[in-house]
Amino acid sequence: MAMLQLECPWCGPRDEEEFTYGGEAHITRPPEPDAVSDAAWGDYLFFHTNTRGLQSEQWCHSHGCRRWFNVARDTVTYRIHRVYRMGEPRPGFDA
Known part of the structure; x- marks a missing residue:
């Protein structure tokens, strides 16, 4: 599989290797x-939606x-919307 490309807002x-995955976003x-x-x-800590399809995730530009x-x-497709x-x-998620 090809490496994922993420666009840091800054x-x-x-x-992908510059980033750390932080799990599902918008969990209160x-x-x-x-x-x-x-x-x-x-x-709260362990049970999340784990959506198949579009999901909001947290990422950190750790490097x-x-x-x-x-x-x-x-x-499913790894496409970043x-x-x-x-x-x-x-x-x-209409785009």
Whole structure:
């Protein structure tokens, strides 16, 4: 399989080996972690949608600017639909 090319919002296109995958994006941390049951905390940490198809993911340019950003990527074809900065809303997946 060919290497994935990611486009860092700050540094531009780079090979996948410069980045670290951070899992699914837009997962909200419980506002009061001490008040959450062990089961709910486990759900937050370990159970995600793992979508087949378009999914928003977190990536870090670990061998570059070290900034985190989000990628809307198809998990079947590996096609990257959008790259967007942390804090920006999840884009529609119509492209």
